[in-house]
Amino acid sequence: MHPRRSAQEVLLCDLCETVPLQSHCELCNINLCKACVGEHLSDLSKDHKVVPFLRRKATPNYPKCLKHADKHCELHCEECNIPVCITCVSSGKHKGHDMSDILEKLSANTESLQKDLEELEKRIYPRYEKMASNVQTEKAELETKYGKLTTAADQQGEILHREITGIVNQRKSAITEMKTKHLDALKKNTDEITQKMAELKQIMSDLKSILKSNDVSLTSTYKSRNSEFRTLPPKVRVTLPSFSPQKINKDQLNEMFGSLPPLSINTEHGDTMKSAEAVSSPPVKPLLDEPRVTATIDTGYSRYELTSVSCLSEDQVWTRGANNTMKLFNLQSKLLTSIQTKSGNRPDDIAVTRDGDLVYTDYHDNTINLIKNKQIQTVITLQGWRPRYVCCTAGNDLLVTMISDDETQSKVVRYSGSTEKQSIQFDDQGRPLYSSGGYNYKYLSENKNLDICVADCGASAVVVVNQSGKLRFRYTGHPSNTEQSFKPFGITTDSQSHILTADYHRIHILDQDGQFLRYIHCHLRRPWGLCVDIRDNLFVAERHTAKVKKIQYL
Structure with missing residues (x-):
């Protein structure tokens, strides 16, 4: 119809x-x-x-012939199992084939169709109706059943919150107690110094009186105590405690909270659908034997100026050079956006946040700045320290390498927004983790295992610490390389937890434990800044050519 x-x-x-x-x-x-x-x-x-x-x-409603549009089919070829017209039969294509009258075939098929219809109407369809009704009943009960699960999860969460609050209060109480003891020690030291100062004042007053009186007896009986006071009172040194948060083991935390088996949907035949909550690990991507350049971006910077690159997407990258302008390009070298720094100074480094905003460091005015919708906001202003290089973490924190104003100290600081959360400067023996003075190039990146990887050019090493700031290893170049010293500049990490760092005319690929895997050459001319996109394509900023090369290496 x-x-x-x-x-x-x-x-x-x-x-x-x-x-x-x-x-x-x-x-x-x-x-x-x-x-x-x-x-x-x-x-x-x-x-x-x-x-x-x-x-x-x-x-009779004979079917039209598919091969001869002006004919209708009155016969049925049993061997080919198709309707045919007289022209088809006379053409010889069905020679020797058994033919039957199309109406007889229609009658036989009609009887079979009638039986199918009867079974569908009286037996099969009613069962589908009943199943559909049962499903509707089950759906109506879901709200109550899942509501109970949600309530149980909320109650368990409240219990854990109370426990965590209790632990936090214990730590805060311990901090307050240590602070009181620290102040008491300093007060005792102050009282001792004050007492000595009072004695000194009295001695100085007595000496003035003796000198003024010209009394020989007083002068002859005077005994000097200067040697006693040349030894200064002991100075109290109290080591300020540091809080070392432990890495949260999500698996253990999940077990502690309580288990929730994945949703299992089974058919009557015993087939089981995969749970929608099941999460698969990232596929292992082997290294290519021959990495290849898949795109080249001409940034327009002068030679030796291009030093940093950061991915906004698979086909758009931010760059910075030796002037005060940061540029956004696509893979066809088209300039999409350019933004000048707030102060007019050259930015030291750039990074793209998880939200797609741009962050840059300004060494000369001691600031870290965020660009959102082309508006620049200063989020951090440092005192006594100068920011150098920056990266954004999976948790949307900022990691910043910085040096002291007198260039005698270096450290890595973690920020959440504008709040300092962590400072990494010394190893367990109190020795500096990072070099100071000289080459202050210290690009950095957070690995997928949450390690913090710093390309410390001044130390000729890649320095890797864990999330808590504890030293894991130092990579100082491939042992077989005796031609030139290892000088790492740019550094980045990928989804496989590989560490990639630029060194002269090549890039080293390491595994997450610092073991050398291979080089990337690709005729690079002084690779400097590095970044990878979400598909593990490597972008390399070349200083000698002021070009960005996109390289496939996995």
């Missing part, structure tokens, strides 16, 4: 769709009004057979 018609509507002509039908063409199997019959018969390429609509069933 025509989709626009129902049983109560007048049946319309299939051609004009406006006038009620009167006739039927059995060759073309369409319905026609009186006006459209003449137009339909004007097509002389076919032998049309038009009958009154009410008599259409009296004449």
Whole structure:
């Protein structure tokens, strides 16, 4: 039936769709009004057979031949199992094949169809109806059942919150107690010094009186105590305690909270669908034997100026050079955006946040700045320290390498927003982790295992510490390299926890434990800044050419 018609509507002509039908063409199997019959018969390429609509069933509705449009099929080829016309049979293509009358075939098939219809109506469809009803009942009960699960999770969360709050209060109480003891020690030291100062004042006053009196007896009996006071009172040194947060083991925390098995959806045949919550680990991507350059971006900076690159997406990268302008390019070297620093100074480094905003460090005015919707906001201003290089972490923190104003100290600081959360400067023996003075290039990156990786050019090493700031290892170059010293500049990490660092005309690839895997060469000319996109494509800022190269190495 025509989709626009129902049983109560007048049946319309299939051609004009406006006038009620009167006739039927059995060759073309369409319905026609009186006006459209003449137009339909004007097509002389076919032998049309038009009958009154009410008599259409009296004449068998033979199927049209697929190979001969003006013929209808009156026979059925049993071997090919297809309807055929007289022309098909006479062509010889079905020579030797058994033929049957199409109407006899239709009658046999009609009986089979009738049985199928009866089974569908009386047995199969009612069972589907019952199943659908059961599913609706189950859906109606879901709100209550899942509500109980949510309530149980909330209650367990409140218990854990109370425990954590208790631990936090214990630590805060211990900190307060240590602070009181620290102050008491300093007060005792102050009292001792004050007492000595009072004695000194008295001695100085007595000496002035003796000198003023010119009394020989007083002068001859005077005994000097200067040697006693040349030894200064002992200075109290109290080591300020530091809080060392332990890495949170999410697996243990999940076990402590309580288990929730994944949703299992089973069919009656025992098939089980995979849980929607099941999370697969990232696929292992082997290293290519021959890394290849897949795109080259001309940044327009002068030679030796391009030093940093940071991915905004798979086909857009931010760059910075030796002037005060940061530029956003696509893979076709088209300049999409350029932004100047707030102070007019050259930025030391750039990084893209998880939200797609740009962060840059300003060494000369001691600031770290955020660019959001082309508006620059100073989020951190340092005192006594100068920011150098920056990266954004998976947790949306900022990691910043910085040096002291007198360039005698270096450290890595973690910020959450504008709040300092962590300072990493010394190892367990109190020795500096990072070099100071000289080459102050210290690009850094957070690895997927949350290690903090610093390319310490001044130390000729990649220095890697864990999330708590504890030294894991130092990589000082491949042992077989005796031609030149190892000088790492840019550094980045990928989804496989590889560490990649730029060194002269090549890039070292290390595993997460600092073991050398291989080099990337690709005819690089002084690779400097590095970054990877979400598909592990490597972007390299070349100083000698002021170009960014996109490299596939996995």
